Amino acid sequence: EVQLVGSGGDLVQPGGSLTLSCSASGFTFASYWMHWVRQAPGEGLIWVSRINPDGTTKNYADSVRGRFSISRDNAGNTLYLRLTSLRVEDSAMYFCVRSVSGSYGYFDFWGRETRVTVSS
Amino acid sequence: QSALTQPPSVSGSPGQSVTISCTGTNSDVGSNNRVSWFQQPPDTAPKLMIYEVNKRPSGVPDRFSGSRSGNTASLTISGLQTEDEADYYCSSYTTRSTYVFGTGTRVAVL
Numbered sequence: 081e082v083q084l085v086g087s088g089g090d091l092v093q094p095g096g097s098l099t100l101s102c103s104a105s106g107f108t109f110a111s112y113w114m115h116w117v118r119q120a121p122g123e124g125l126i127w128v129s130r131i132n133p134d135g136t137t138k139n140y141a142d143s144v145r146g147r148f149s150i151s152r153d154n155a156g157n158t159l160y161l162r163l164t165s166l167r168v169e170d171s172a173m174y175f176c177v178r179s180v181s182g183s184y185g186y187f188d189f190w191g192r193e194t195r196v197t198v199s200s
Numbered sequence: 201q202s203a204l205t206q207p208p209s210v211s212g213s214p215g216q217s218v219t220i221s222c223t224g225t226n227s228d229v230g231s232n233n234r235v236s237w238f239q240q241p242p243d244t245a246p247k248l249m250i251y252e253v254n255k256r257p258s259g260v261p262d263r264f265s266g267s268r269s270g271n272t273a274s275l276t277i278s279g280l281q282t283e284d285e286a287d288y289y290c291s292s293y294t295t296r297s298t299y300v301f302g303t304g305t306r307v308a309v310l
Contacts, residue, residue, distance in 0.1 A: 115299070124203065125238075125246065125289050127299040139297050142201060175245060184293040186236045186252065190245040 082106040084176045084191025091197045096166050100194055102159040102176030110134075110154035113179045115187065116161045118172035118196075128174070129161065132183065144170075166198045204229065204290055204302035211308040212280045220305045222273040222290035228300050230271035234293035237266055237275045241286040249288075250275060282309050 088100040100116070116128040129140045129150040138150050149162040159176055176191040205223040212218040222229065222237075229235055235253045238246035248257050250266035253273065263278045273292075277284055290302035 117301075124304040125240075125291075125301040127291070127301060130299070141298060181252075184232065184234050184297075186234060186248065187238070187246075187291070188248050188251070188257070190247070193245065 082178070082189050084178065084189065086174060086176050086191055086194035089174065089194035089196045091199065092166055093200050094166060094168060094198055096198070097162070097164045098166065098196060100161040100163065100174055100196070102161075102191055104157045104159065104176075104178075104191075107178070109152075109157040113183065113185060114152060114159045115177040115179060116150065116159075117175045117177050117187075117190075118170075119175070119193075120169075120172040123172075126172075130179070131159070137183075163196065166196075168198050171196060171198045201228075201294060201296070201298060201300050204292060204300055206288075206290060206302040206305045208303075209306045209308065211310055213310045214280055214282060216280050217276060217278045218280060218307060219277075220275045220288055220290075220307070222275070222292075222302045224271050224273075224292055224300070226271055227296070228271075228292040228294040229268065229273050229290075231295050232293055233268075235266070235268060235273045236291045237264075237273075238289045238291065239284075239286045240289065246289065277307070280307075280309055285309050 083105045115130040147165045173193040178189045179185040237250040240246040254266040
């Protein structure tokens with residue numbers, strides 16, 4: 081059974097930093113593009129970032145480029161998102177998502193989210 | 201990257217059909233066939249309902265169908281059922297190697 085379980089979310093002050101993790105199981109993690117998608121309470125989905133299977137290609141949404149960094153540990157089946165210079169508007173549920181069908185594939189499985197709250 | 205435009209809500213009686221539009225630009229919806237639709241019930245992770253404009257994953261009922269004309273994609277739910285009540289989002293790959301989601305549509309079954 082495919083599983084993606086997010087963790088690391090917390091309450092952090094504006095300007096602070098945090099690292100989110102997503103533990104994968106039930107599939108060959110090293111073969112898939114992986115993404116982070118966020119959703120503020122009562123709001124819509126926002127794509128944040130993606131990383132290719134071997135970790136050499138990374139893309140970011142304009143709103144987080146230069147502040148967030150995506151990475152992965154294929155040996156440990158774990159996806160990461162490093163969040164720095166956090167803003168109140170970064171508060172959201174963060175989903176770890178798998179995509180299939182290549183470098184411009186589609187999101188076929190969504191994991192259990194982790195909550196980030198940025199507040200003083 | 202601006203969100204794709206969807207109507208805030210649509211509604212219908214059981215058995216009726218509803219259609220949700222998703223309007224983008226020639227840099228996203230109109231540029232490739234990587235348009236998807238997701239269903240999100242309250243407090244639940246999104247679920248893939250349509251991929252590559254009009255393909256259904258295994259297990260998704262055939263009353264869900266997708267299409268596209270130019271820069272606008274559409275999701276039609278035929279034979280609406282009470283369990284179809286949820287928020288629905290479209291998404292598209294873009295020419296900037298990023299993804300964009302729609303603003304979301306709440307489907308109500310009257």
